[in-house]
Amino acid sequence: MDTPNTSNSHDHSKLESATKPLMDNLLGLLRIRVKRGINLAVRDVRSSDPYVVVKMGKQRLKTRVIRKDTNPEWNEDLTLSISGHDEPIFLTVYDHDTFSMDDKMGDAEFDVRPFIGALKMNLRGLPNGTVITKIQPSRSNCLAEESSVILKDGKVVQDMRLRLKNVECGEVELQLQWIDVHGSKVL
Secondary structure, eight states: OOOOOOOOHHHHHHHHHHHHHHHHHOOEEEEEEEEEEESOOOOSSSOOOEEEEEEETTEEEEOOOOSSOSSOEEEEEEEEEESOSSSOEEEEEEEOOSSSOOEEEEEEEEOOHHHHHHHTSOOTTOOTTOEEEEEOOOTTSOBSSOEEEEEETTEEEEEEEEEOBSSSSOEEEEEEEEEOOTTSOOO
């Protein structure tokens, strides 16, 4: 005896039409590797318990807490979905406190436009290690030193060291890498 087809193609088309606007605007994913903190401020008795929060628009991601360390090594990947390239990314370092509000340990922001601009270039045939563009530290950015966008193992990556603002000391090292998403807008 034949059984009727119970799959509902109407529900599938509803789901597809609901996600289509998201995919139409999605450029891709930005993987931010939060490498380490350097000389972060002391917020507890002799040290701090730092973690990093990365925000862009309504997206908010955070690293794990590293206990009692002002030079923490997170080496943790946080991934943001990118639908436009003119929105800055904000980074804030906090000191985790068990019995009170977490203390702010500085913040920074960075612009992904130079990185996304490099992605739009025709990079076929370029050798590994090619420097695509360099971004200099200035008053208009939080870079602690020159940051290069390079071609590494066929991928575009950018290493950067950000100087934290609104705090007496501290820097955070990051690496950006692009992740293409099937069905997203072509850069």
